[in-house]
Amino acid sequence: MNKLNIQPIAEERIKIDITDIPQGIQINMTGDIDMEDPSILLDPFFEKIHSGMIAQGLAEVVADFKGLNFLNSSGIKAVAKWIMKLTDLDEKTKYIIKILHNKDITWQVTSLPTLTFLVPGGVKIE
Amino acid sequence: MAVTENLGRDGYIELKFGPRWKYIACVRGFIQNFLAISIVDQAKADKIAMAASELLENAVKYASHDETHIVIRVSPETERIVISVENTSSKESIAQLKDVYDKIIEGDPFQMYVAQMKEAAVRSDGKSHLGLARIRYETGGDLSLKISGNTVNLSIVIE
Numbered sequence: 001m002n003k004l005n006i007q008p009i010a011e012e013r014i015k016i017d018i019t020d021i022p023q024g025i026q027i028n029m030t031g032d033i034d035m036e037d038p039s040i041l042l043d044p045f046f047e048k049i050h051s052g053m054i055a056q057g058l059a060e061v062v063a064d065f066k067g068l069n070f071l072n073s074s075g076i077k078a079v080a081k082w083i084m085k086l087t088d089l090d091e092k093t094k095y096i097i098k099i100l101h102n103k104d105i106t107w108q109v110t111s112l113p114t115l116t117f118l119v120p121g122g123v124k125i126e
Numbered sequence: 127m128a129v130t131e132n133l134g135r136d137g138y139i140e141l142k143f144g145p146r147w148k149y150i151a152c153v154r155g156f157i158q159n160f161l162a163i164s165i166v167d168q169a170k171a172d173k174i175a176m177a178a179s180e181l182l183e184n185a186v187k188y189a190s191h192d193e194t195h196i197v198i199r200v201s202p203e204t205e206r207i208v209i210s211v212e213n214t215s216s217k218e219s220i221a222q223l224k225d226v227y228d229k230i231i232e233g234d235p236f237q238m239y240v241a242q243m244k245e246a247a248v249r250s251d252g253k254s255h256l257g258l259a260r261i262r263y264e265t266g267g268d269l270s271l272k273i274s275g276n277t278v279n280l281s282i283v284i285e
Contacts, residue, residue, distance in 0.1 A: 077247065
């Protein structure tokens with residue numbers, strides 16, 4: 001189990017694993033997020049990460065999207081909702097989200113960099 | 127609104143399916159395969175498959191129980207692509223779609239996409255209203271909406 005005690009997700013078309021890294025945690029997404037309402041799955045998951053990061057005073061979440069073949073706009077909404085939570089944090093509780101993207105997957109090249117504009121300074125992309 | 131008129135030398139596929147969510151991934155895969163043999167630009171093919179998928183999600187979410195109809199036309203010389211999705215819907219859903227369309231069709235596509243993301247993040251009605259802004263920004267294509275009675279036709283032209 002990871003330091004936030006969050007269960008991984010293993011659904012039919014999507015798998016999300018969580019591993020510990022020195023400065024925080026890393027989440028690895030593989031598969032497709034194309035269900036009708038991904039918020040059922042993603043909103044509680046991202047909320048647990050957000051509250052765990054604050055409670056433990058961790059500095060960084062690495063969100064590895066490289067294995068995610070498809071993310072529909074409802075899924076983008078769920079990610080945006082998580083990122084927008086960063087706006088409420090003060091200096092003591094703030095953390096950074098570092099997004100890893102796959103340059104061979106077109107939607108990742110076009111859509112993921114736009115997430116860095118939601119909360120300036122809160123999201124980095126590599 | 128027949129989208130298969132005046133095709134000239136264009137290649138095209140036309141699909142009709144009952145509005146079931148689980149068919150969308152299957153249709154997206156089929157479109158990707160069709161485009162792989164129709165155009166050489168892989169990034170363009172991916173963007174078109176994404177756009178088709180978003181349009182179909184939109185259609186299935188808001189369709190009445192009649193079939194959803196998608197046509198993809200490819201001009202062989204220019205690799206110009208036209209995607210057209212047509213379905214019937216309720217008066218209320220059509221009005222909502224028109225509101226979203228009218229909002230995102232003006233202005234810079236990137237700025238509009240980011241603005242819609244911020245708005246989507248605070249919506250509590252379970253909707254994202256993000257698909258059309260995403261298509262417009264990511265494909266760089268020209269979106270158009272036609273409404274005739276309870277029939278909705280959303281098209282995008284990608285040069």
